[in-house]
Amino acid sequence: MILAVLLAQILAPCSPALDALRAEHVRGAELLARGAVCADVVVTAHSHGVDPRLAVAVAFYESRMRRGAESGVGAVGPMQVIPRYWCPGGRAEGCDLVAAGMRALAEYTTRYGTEEGLARYNAGNRPGPRAWEYARRVLRWEML
Numbered sequence: 001m002i003l004a005v006l007l008a009q010i011l012a013p014c015s016p017a018l019d020a021l022r023a024e025h026v027r028g029a030e031l032l033a034r035g036a037v038c039a040d041v042v043v044t045a046h047s048h049g050v051d052p053r054l055a056v057a058v059a060f061y062e063s064r065m066r067r068g069a070e071s072g073v074g075a076v077g078p079m080q081v082i083p084r085y086w087c088p089g090g091r092a093e094g095c096d097l098v099a100a101g102m103r104a105l106a107e108y109t110t111r112y113g114t115e116e117g118l119a120r121y122n123a124g125n126r127p128g129p130r131a132w133e134y135a136r137r138v139l140r141w142e143m144l
Contacts, residue, residue: 013052014038016141017060024064034065037078040098041065048102054114055079057142058105058121059098061134067097077101115139 017038021031038056045055062080063069070076076083076092079101086104087095109117115135116127123131 010046011039011042013042013056017056017065020060021064026064033067037065037067037098041078041102044096044098044102048099048106050102050106050109051142053142054109054138055102055105057138058101058118060141061138062101079105 014035018031018035021034026034037059041055041059042052045052059065059078062075063078065078067078069078069080071080074082074084077097077100079098081087081097081101081104083092083095083097083100084090086100087097105117105121108120111117112120115132118135118138119127119131122134127135
């Protein structure tokens with residue numbers, strides 16, 4: 001009983017993401033797989049000192065909680081990190097992509113504050129209007 005309560009508290013930040021995925025008609029094994037990604041994001045956020053709600057919002061916007069997500073610019077994983085910057089040896093192979101994304105998110109938000117940190121997480125050192133809009137969308141979603 002105590003374990004169930006503790007687990008529910010730890011995973012509470014996943015609830016909005018899982019509700020949104022259900023609304024997008026994600027079901028069954030796919031929903032379970034994405035829920036497992038969300039749990040990984042929450043636990044990793046705690047271990048890196050990142051607000052789990054913010055981390056879940058980023059992973060939701062970046063990949064809809066898909067572990068194998070890939071972008072056209074080389075970003076990979078649930079947090080859509082660029083391995084050459086955030087993974088040991090600059091390679092995705094063998095890299096914990098959630099932890100790499102959390103290191104990036106922690107560094108940017110610690111250095112620049114939450115909103116600018118999110119814009120830089122999205123676009124690097126020169127965030128343009130789209131990156132600032134991304135930051136605002138993530139923050140609005142994170143507040144749910």
